[in-house]
Amino acid sequence: MKDLYLKLPHVKLISALQLLLISLVFSGLATFLKPHAHFAKNESNFEENIPRVINDWMEIQQSAPQVSMVSDEKSLINQLYDDTLMRTYVxxxxxxxxxxxxYAKEQRQDVKIHQPDICYPAQGYQMLKSKEKVFSNLxxxxxxxxxQQLYYGQNHLEAVSYWIRVGDRTMTSGLQMRSKIIEDGLLKGRLDDGILVRVSSAISDEAKASEAYALQERFIKEFVLAVEQKSPGLLVP
Known part of the structure; x- marks a missing residue:
């Protein structure tokens, strides 16, 4: 009987309402919270702190615009993020x-990082594949x-690797981000900083995806090592 009760729709509704209530309470408290020191040790200044040359990788002029890091035109980048960067390396x-x-200095319920899972489809891309990935030795x-994801749009395939750091953890879903924001806000009295790190490659054939992900992993290790030397805690916990 208890199991049957738990499956009833009104119980799910109550749970959803409880989560909404907690979110609203936290949003109201956010104004009065004093953020702790951001996990990133230095203030972000991507143009200065992100190297343009990393070992045998060098920045080049982008030949095509990248997919935006917001999910709709109403979500202006400068309203969501304190610093952004888009580059191509060869x-x-x-x-x-x-x-x-x-990068955003404060993650709140009403202002949080947009996932590629939402941004790519919102800009006309179709998600073909998606799987969780542990990026080792970072x-x-x-x-x-x-x-790691695969998209098709704008007449090409795009292999994407990404993670989102919120405070001292990495997230793979909006629910995880929301729970982390509520947890740290209510229990620790702080607003976390957060960052989206996205690496992508245009590929000609789906069979090239594994090769693209392997290349991205090699680049990511060198990129993170170089950036973290100047800005510890910015990209990874």
Whole structure:
């Protein structure tokens, strides 16, 4: 009988209302919370702190615009994020990767990082594949968990690797971000900072996806190591 009761629709509704109430309470408290020191040790200044040359990788002029880091035209980038960056890097073999960073000093219920899962489809891309990915050897303190995805749009395929750091953890869903924001706000009295780290490659064939992800992983390790030397805690926990 208890199991049957738990499956009833009104019970799910109550749970949803409870979550909404907590979110609203936290949103009201957010104004009065004093943020702790951001997990990123230095204030972000991507143009100065993100190297343009990393080992045998060098920034080049982008040949095509990248997918935006917001999900709709009403969500202005400068209203959501305190710093953003989009670059393309090429190595000595002519292989290219695109990098997109979006940093926000305060993650709140009404202002939080937009996931590629939403931004790509909102801009006309179709998600073909998506899986969780542990990016190894990036952080000494915890796992960096994100996603590898494949999209089709604008007459090309795009392989995407990304993670989102909120405070001292990486997130793979909007629910996880919301729970983390509520947890740290109510229990610790702080507003976390957060960042989206996205690396992508245009590919000609779906069979090239594995090769693209392997290239991205090699680039990511070098990129994170170089950035974290100047800005510890910015990209990874």
């Amino acid at each position: 190595n000595k073999d002519g292989q290219q990767v695109m990098v997109a960073l979006a 952080s000494k303190s915890t796992q960096v968990i994100g996603k």
